[in-house]
Amino acid sequence: MARDRTAALIVIGNEILSGKVVDTNSSFLAGELRGLGVSLRRIVVIPDEIDVIADTVREVHPEYEVVFTSGGVGPTHDDVTILGIARGLGREVIRHPSLESKLREYFGNHVNPARLKMAEVVEGTELTFEGSLFPTMRVENIYVLPGIPELFREKFTSMRQRFAADPFHLRAIYTCEPESAIAVFLNRTMESFPELMLGSYPKLNDPEYRVRITLESKSRDYVEQAFAALLDMLGPGAVVRTE
Amino acid sequence: MARDRTAALIVIGNEILSGKVVDTNSSFLAGELRGLGVSLRRIVVIPDEIDVIADTVREVHPEYEVVFTSGGVGPTHDDVTILGIARGLGREVIRHPSLESKLREYFGNHVNPARLKMAEVVEGTELTFEGSLFPTMRVENIYVLPGIPELFREKFTSMRQRFAADPFHLRAIYTCEPESAIAVFLNRTMESFPELMLGSYPKLNDPEYRVRITLESKSRDYVEQAFAALLDMLGPGAVVRTE
Numbered sequence: 254m255a256r257d258r259t260a261a262l263i264v265i266g267n268e269i270l271s272g273k274v275v276d277t278n279s280s281f282l283a284g285e286l287r288g289l290g291v292s293l294r295r296i297v298v299i300p301d302e303i304d305v306i307a308d309t310v311r312e313v314h315p316e317y318e319v320v321f322t323s324g325g326v327g328p329t330h331d332d333v334t335i336l337g338i339a340r341g342l343g344r345e346v347i348r349h350p351s352l353e354s355k356l357r358e359y360f361g362n363h364v365n366p367a368r369l370k371m372a373e374v375v376e377g378t379e380l381t382f383e384g385s386l387f388p389t390m391r392v393e394n395i396y397v398l399p400g401i402p403e404l405f406r407e408k409f410t411s412m413r414q415r416f417a418a419d420p421f422h423l424r425a426i427y428t429c430e431p432e433s434a435i436a437v438f439l440n441r442t443m444e445s446f447p448e449l450m451l452g453s454y455p456k457l458n459d460p461e462y463r464v465r466i467t468l469e470s471k472s473r474d475y476v477e478q479a480f481a482a483l484l485d486m487l488g489p490g491a492v493v494r495t496e
Numbered sequence: 497m498a499r500d501r502t503a504a505l506i507v508i509g510n511e512i513l514s515g516k517v518v519d520t521n522s523s524f525l526a527g528e529l530r531g532l533g534v535s536l537r538r539i540v541v542i543p544d545e546i547d548v549i550a551d552t553v554r555e556v557h558p559e560y561e562v563v564f565t566s567g568g569v570g571p572t573h574d575d576v577t578i579l580g581i582a583r584g585l586g587r588e589v590i591r592h593p594s595l596e597s598k599l600r601e602y603f604g605n606h607v608n609p610a611r612l613k614m615a616e617v618v619e620g621t622e623l624t625f626e627g628s629l630f631p632t633m634r635v636e637n638i639y640v641l642p643g644i645p646e647l648f649r650e651k652f653t654s655m656r657q658r659f660a661a662d663p664f665h666l667r668a669i670y671t672c673e674p675e676s677a678i679a680v681f682l683n684r685t686m687e688s689f690p691e692l693m694l695g696s697y698p699k700l701n702d703p704e705y706r707v708r709i710t711l712e713s714k715s716r717d718y719v720e721q722a723f724a725a726l727l728d729m730l731g732p733g734a735v736v737r738t739e
Contacts, residue, residue, distance in 0.1 A: 268695055270536045271664075272527030273710065279541070284515030293513045296541035298522070328676040329696040330686050367679030403700050421514075433571040436610030440573050452511055453572040457646050467516065
C-alpha cells in the first residue's frame with residue numbers, strides 16, 4: 254500500500270473573511286502538499302477569536318495527521334492564535350525562555366510587552382529554526398505558521414521535506430465534448446476503477462476545450478490503466494490533448 | 497442597533513484541495529458580502545464526498561443566518577452536493593418536475609441520465625430564475641451555487657440585494673512604524689472602543705508603509721471617534737496616509 258498522509262489548514266484572519274485581503278496561503282499550501290503526496294482534506298477560514306480558534310482546533314487536530322495554522326501570531330491585540338490553540342488543547346501559554354532572550358537581544362532597550370508577546374508559546378511547543386531567524390512552532394500535530402505570505406512560504410519551504418509521503422500520479426484528458434455527454438464514460442470508469450480519483454472540470458468560453466478530466470492514484474499502473482480505458486471510451490475525435 | 501447578518505460558505509471541491517484550481521469564489525463572495533453589510537464568519541473547503549458534505553451542512557447551517565455552497569452541482573459522478581445537503585438536512589432528493597421538463601425541452605432527443613441528474617433537488621427546494629436560464633436553489637437557509645467562477649458570480653449577483661444588511665463603516669491608517677511599536681496604541685484603542693473591529697496588517701518590503709490599520713463598525717460615529725483617538729496617539733510623524 255502506498256503511504257498517504259492527511260492534512261488540514263486553519264486560516265485565522267478577519268481580513269480574509271471581510272474581503273480586505275485575498276488568501277494566497279491556502280492555494281500555495283494545497284499545491285505544495287499535493288506535490289509531496291499529502292492529502293489536504295480541509296481548509297477552514299475563521300475569525301481572530303480565541304473561542305472559535307479553540308473549537309476549530311479541538312475539532313480538527315484529532316482528525317488529520319498534520320494541521321497547519323496560518324495567521325494571528327504577531328504582537329498585536331488581534332493575534333490570538335497561540336491563545337486559541339492553547340485553549341483548544343487544554344494547555345497553558347508560557348513565555349519561552351530562549352525566545353525571550355532572543356527577543357531581548359534583538360530589541361535591546363526597545364523591548365516592550367508587545368514584543369515580548371512574541372515569546373509566548375503553547376506549553377509543550379517544539380521550536381525549529383530551519384533556515385530562518387524566527388522559529389516555527391509545532392505543538393502536537395499542529396504547525397503554527399505566520400499569515401504574511403512571504404513568511405508563510407519561507408517557513409513551510411524550510412520544513413517541507415518532513416511531510417513527504419508517496420507521490421500521486423496524475424494524468425489529464427482535455428475534451429471538446431460537454432460534461433453531460435461524457436458523464437456516462439466517467440461513471441463507467443469509476444465502476445471499473447473504484448479507487449481512482451477522477452475529476453471533471455468544465456471550462457467556459459475556452460476555444461481549446463470544454464472539460465478537463467483528471468485521473469489520479471498513488472499507483473502509477475492503476476492510473477495508466479484507467480487512463481487507457483477512458484481514452485478508448487471517449488474515442489480520438491473527442492480528445493483535444495492529454496497530459 | 498444596526499442590523500447585522502451572519503453567513504458561511506462551504507466550498508466543495510477536490511480540485512481546490514489538491515491545488516489544481518485556485519478558488520476565487522471565496523474572495524469574491526467575501527468582498528460582496530462585506531459590501532452588503534453581511535458578516536462572513538466561516539469559509540470551509542471540503543472534498544466531493546457525500547458524508548463530509550452532510551456533516552458540514554449539519555454543523556454549519558444552524559449557526560449562521562445564510563449559508564452558501566460552491567461547486568458539485570453538475571452532471572457527473574463527482575457532483576454530490578445535492579446528495580450531501582439532503583443527507584445533512586435529513587431530506588430526500590427528488591427530481592423537480594419543472595426542471596425536468598426544462599431539461600427535456602432544452603436537450604430534446606439528446607436527453608440522458610446525466611442531463612436529467614441536473615433536475616435533482618433537495619426536497620423543499622425553492623428555485624429562483626432571477627436573470628438566468630438555470631435556476632438558483634435555496635433549501636432552508638442554504639443557497640446552492642455552481643463552482644464555475646463565471647456562473648457563481650452571475651448567480652450571486654442576480655440575487656445579491658436579498659442579503660443586504662446595514663453597512664460597515666471603514667477607515668484605514670497606513671503607518672511607517674513596525675507593528676510591535678504601535679501595538680500599545682492599538683490596545684488602548686480597544687480598551688476605549690471595545691466594540692470596534694480593529695485590524696493590523698503588516699506588509700513586507702513596501703516602500704510606502706509598514707502596517708495598514710483598519711477600523712470598522714456599523715456605527716459611523718463610533719468608528720470616526722476611534723479613528724480620531726488612534727490618529728492622535730500615533731502622532732502625525734507615524735502616519736503615511738489615511739482612507
